[in-house]
Amino acid sequence: MNPNAYLVLSGIIFSIGALGVLLRRNAIVAFMSVELMLNAANLAFVTGARVWGKLDGQAAAFFVMVVAAAEVVIGLAIIITIFRTRNSASVDEASLLRW
Amino acid sequence: MIAAIIALPALSAAILLSLGNRTNKFGPWLAIGASTGSFLIGFWQFLQMLSRPEEERAVVTTVYEWLAVPAAGFKVNFALQLDQLSISFVLLITFVGTLIHIYSLGYMSHDENPRRFFAYLNLFVAAMLLLVLADNYLLLYVGWEGVGLASYLLIGFWQHKPSAAVAAKKAFVANRVGDFGLSLAIMTMFIVLGSVSFSDVNEGIKGAPAWVSLTLGLLLLLAACGKSAQFPLQSWLLDAMEGPTPVSALIHAATMVTAGVYLIVRSASIFNASEIAQTAVVVVGTISLLMGAVIAAAKDDIKKSLAGSTMSQIGYMILAAGLGPIGYVFAILHLITHGFFKAVMFLGAGSVMHATNDNVDMRRYGGLPKVMIFTTITFFIGYLAIIGIPPFAGFYSKDHIIEAALSHSWWAGAAVLFGAGLTAFYMTRIVVMTFVSKPRWEDDVHPHESPLSMTLPMIVLAIGATSIGIILTQNHIFEHWLEPVTGFVEPEPPFSIQTITIITLSVVAIGVLAAIWQYRKVAKVAPKNVSFVVTAARKDLYGDVMNEALLMRPGQATTKFLNIFDKSVVDGFVNGLGALTTGISARLRRSETGYVRSYAMSIVVGTAILVIALLIVRL
Amino acid sequence: MNFPWLLLIVLTPLIGTLLLFVPKRFIPFSDKQIALYSSLITLIFVLVVAFIFDTSSTALTQFDVSYDWIPIFGISFHLGLTGISLVLIGLTAVLTPIVLLATEHEGMKKRKEFLMWILLVEASALAVFLARDLFLFYVVFEAMLVPIFFLVGRFGGPRRSAAALKFILFGLAGGLVMLAALIWLYFVGATQLGRGTFSITALSNELNMDVWTERWLFLGFFFAFALKAPMFPGHTWLPDTAEQATPGTSTMLIGILDKVGTYGMLAILLPIFPNASKEFAPIIIGLAVFGVIYAALVAMAQKDMKRTFAFISISHFGFIVMGIFSFTSIGMIGSTVYMVAHGLSTAALFLTAGYLIKQKDNSLINSFGGLTKIAPVMTGIFLIAALASIALPGMAGFVGEFMVLTGTFQRYQIPTIIATFGIILAAIYMLWLYQRVFTGTENKETKNIVDLNLKQTLVLSPLVLLTVLFGFYPAPVIKIAESAISNTMLQIGQTDPGPIISKVETK
């Protein structure tokens, strides 16, 4: 199997995720973009597993999902506290700390 | 024993200076005692030397090893050389020195701190003795700077007078210019000849190429100019008259300023080896003797006038020393006679000042013989001696110099003859203005004769000024005495000796008469509309103006510029680096915008750059 | 190993520092006494060592004590005594008690701290002069910045913070460059000798570097030493620091610590990098001569007494560097003597002027005048110090200066002639300063100046006495220095040039 197409696709998804982090102001959306990047990695892992005929890539994808779930917990907790304080989920508004 | 000659006054000075006010009571007496002791030891050494056959008269005593680096062949001993030349100086210094110590007892009696003055005098005597007794140039240099220091301290003795402090500093700095020459000369001796002792240098210079003796000669001449106030380093001497008068008599007339002559005579072998250097010496002597005389003729300040005279007389000596073996002996002879007659005149001037509330303006003197007879008589003897009237001392020494100069060249001869005329003119002017003319005293001045402590030294010195010339020139005693050290060649002037004497005396007579005519009436205030020459002479022939224009102004400008340069460029560079970094810091700081997306941006862009850079590195 | 005298010498002031913090109940001395006694005991130890020191020995070092410190890098705590070190620890041991005595602590709030820093300066100075391990040398070289930094910053004038910062930054800049060179040198040594070592002796005797390595390393070390010494153009920290520091600090700084720079050149640069030293010598001589004249001229334009002294010192350091890079016994011994003379005269200048400055809280030259009558003793001692500083014959400075000039003259005639102009300039700046501060008429500001009392006079008198003693009898210093310099001459493979005339003859 030629893995290149999958890897290119995962690269594209990764880039979309990265651009999402850069471009979207809403913290939730930015965070979702990060999840997208994780999933791009998952795709690459699975592709690798397929190429090499090994299972550990597939297992890795499961691990990543779990980690992503944990990240969601933490992330939402933080975003919610900030939202409660500021009544806004915009990442640009939290810019008191600078210089 | 020889060391004791130096040690006595040195020790006395150390005691007086370190114990301070506790020694006020006996201080002056201790100083006089030390000086007298030195003289007595010196005299005893002199007698012993006389008792030895001629070839054994010079003795070198090594006190200890002073500086020695065996690996480099560098060795300078603290060694004293007693020979005919140095003993002559020892006697002059300690004899005149002691007399002036005694004189100072009276002169400084009203001062608040005579103890310090005597300490400095002792210090001077010690340094001067070290200068003349040293057996090598480096030790000589110690004495050389030592007398410079003593001179500095004594000129500035009345330190509360700003003018005195400035004059003292000027003297020291001018001396240092000379010292510059002397130290270079010493270093040259060492690297070329491998030694700095007189005997080694004398020996080594014989085989040395011409440039060595020329270089050394010119450097030593520079040293002599500084110390002896010769052109172009003359200007300090007139200012040095700010010091107490005994100092002027001892240091700035009789002894220290003549050290330059001593140096040249001591270095005879070097100068003998270089005709150019000798000519340079003669030229310097000639210029100085004329300059000094001209200045002396225009000053109304009695001490400055005498100082100009000193410069002129030392010009004679330097000129004579530049003539080579025909002149060395006479240079020293004139040095000794001058020591007596100039000292007596300075002491006389001091006595007059003492009597007139320290006024130095000759235009406010006059009519003094009636009130201070001893001073008048002794001063007059000095006057006769300096203008060269036989049988007074100056006649013998100066006449010989004129003979020697004439046998050297017509211009040197003409210069010394003209100088003799000028000498007669300015000295007559001094005598007329100070003593003979009608009184022009300040209102509150009541002149009186000085105390015995002052008149006695003057009398003794006057006796010397009268007799010493005859004594020393009888049967060429002095020529024979010094010949083993300096060498001697009979001068062969183009005219007979009698002719020369007659010519000289006529020139002197013209000078005397001219002065009497000129100063038949003396104004209380110096006339303003005078000729260009007089104006120039009153301003020391623009010596100070030249110094200021050529050295001080550019020097001050340079230091100011360099100070700004140091602050703004050298230090500014460092500070600028600091400011630059801080500036960059303030700019860079703004990159930390506080927006999380801009941070993410730099992470992503950084990643991209990293990936690309790595790809480039790999490919 | 014989009796560890050197360790004792370094430790005594350190122990003194510790004792300062022992509570009063346990110790029968005041803090002032503790500091003074420990510095005096150090002096006694140094004197003992000086007496046992064998000047005829050809060994590089004597009294060696060595303990492993960081064996993996071949670093040891190695102290050893060369002639040059002996001269300089002597200077240190003499100056410290004088500074302690001369700095009047009555009513001083931070007395204990001051004493502590001074003792630490002494300890580090002693250690740096005795270090025979380059790493140890470096460590102390840098660490001693700290006590001086605090001395300047805690006890100085109004702009002391900036001065302290500048001081320590110059020190660190030089030191860090030297650190890089030091590590490089270590690897050069490790590669060539098969074992890593920082031993100065081993590095100087066994190493053969290739040309460019040696040049770069030389420059790295020279940079640090030249900043420390300080040489033009890296000198600007000194005037600022000296202006703000107290006289006691300045004495320790200029009198002792700055000698580390010149000591480093003489005891480290030349033996370890002989070839590069030779190559760069003409440039360095040029820089030194320029510094002599330049600093002397700038000194004249200063309005502040302490700044003037600083520039004078910079000028003098030019002489010392000249002598070192003359590669002649006379020049190098002269430099050593000069270091001692400069230490003594600088101490006398700063401390005497210190008594004066303290009374007026002001060191501007123009604010003084007419002190000769009010304060004759102070005037006298200052004058002697001034004359010592301008190398009047009969003072130790003259011996040093003359030997430096002569030694340099043997190889570099024109630069020496230029440097000799320095003696004229010296007379001008010093006497002019003296004239403005002490002579003239008293003004209402100076009227109530009090003269030195007997104690103060006695404290300063050793400086005067030693200056005059070494002026007339420098043999002890010269002999001790010579024992080391002859080794240095061997290490750099130089022989003294003989007289020119005899050379001509042999040809």
Place this chain on the structure above:
Amino acid sequence: MMQNVVNSIPTPNFEYALLSPILIMFFAACAGVLIEAFLPNEKRRLTHLLVIFTSLLLAFFAVILQSGPNGRALVASGTVALDGPGWILQGTILLIAAMSALLFAESKVDPLGDAFAARASTLPGGEEEKTVTKLGWAQTEVWPLLSFSVTGMLLFVTANDLLVMFVALEVMSLPLYLLAGLARRRRLLSQEAALKYFILGALASAILLFGSALTYAYTGSLEFGQISNGISSANNSPGLLTAAIALVAVGMLFKIGAVPFHQWVPDVYTGAPTPVTSFMAGAVKVAAFGGLLRIFYVAFGSLVWDWRPLIWVVAGLTMVVGSVIALSQSDFKRMLAYSSISNGGFILVGFSGTNRAAIAAVLIYLITYAFATVGAFALITLIREQAGESATLIRWKGLGKKSPLAAGLMSLFMLSFAGVPLTSGFTAKFGVFTAAIAGGATPLVLIGVLASVIAAVFYIRVIILMFFSDPIPEGPFVVVPSVFTTIAISASTVVTIILGLFPQIVIDLVSSASVFLR
């Protein structure tokens, strides 16, 4: 086929004894969660303290007992490498964590209680906040969070497998994101710090993960040793590998705060509660560098000539930019953050050495720096005003007069950061410079020298402010801490001095254990 695949997964073999430090901390964390769940409010704090310090100590002893020559092995089926550096890093992390835990436990310096919000869910400045503060509530979840984070670190520095490393990284980081947002005072800033840290941290983890995925795709393995072999044997598509290395590197460089991935550091360090900052500046830095070392020297060891120039550039940039920006900081915590960045650059300089020397130098630097930095942050917590910590530098004027001891110790740490000899900072600088020069990176060392001089300016300015200026009226005061902080500060001080005077101790320790297992 399925059968084959299943058989190819070997039964995992766990060396529980060797893994005990990690497990102890993990159990402590779990116990912490249970304590939160079942113990009444007033008993929690004490129990937590007991649990955490016991477990830290136990874990540390476990490290000491097992780190001997027999304790060096690849365990857990090769996914965890317990080698010399691994043990040393674990030990260091445990000690630093213990010191930070002491700061966490400090409740005496602030009259309101410890450094953490009474209840994180309350609105800043709201009524509820006042009520719970008055009631003396405490957010005791910090303790299990801390334990989890330490667990993650211990695993992270020994992880020999990209996936384990990723999981460990997350276990280490996720609690930190929360901890950063829990400050009792200035909560707005604290929450902002948490948000920034979280978003950027997640982004960096994603980048790291994607890099790991690409590495896996390229080499077919997640385990470092096999990756290394895979790289040597493979010959196709080096571009993919290069991208993979770069992405993994970025993920790690982010954690250590290297330029240009440093921008979160100042904000997070400033906003987070100071004990947490000390934990991040100390332990996280150690862990991150430990991981970086292992990845670069084990997994990518054969590509050293590719990544080294990259590290040179990053190291130079990090040192210079960190030091330069720190120059113009007015807040002490923020300045220390930049100092931390700059120090990271110096540690990176060590990477230019040959294997052993570089590893040793980096380890020494990490140990000395971590202790000093925890000490410095601990001191910050003592310098207070009515409204909390006083970190505005200009207000520290004359602090030396008010509290010579605190100011003196702070000066010691500053001098150590500046690399003045006889402090541990010099030992560290000497080590990395030595390694770099041995590796031929002399120009980098010269840049390091330049950066050191710049850095010295701001360190020394702190001393100048404290000691050479007169105090300002109503300036900050120094409070006397409880035994917790006192122990932490004393430990840092002792280590800073001892390692400065006798560096042989740490050098021996480290150089006997500077080889990675692969």
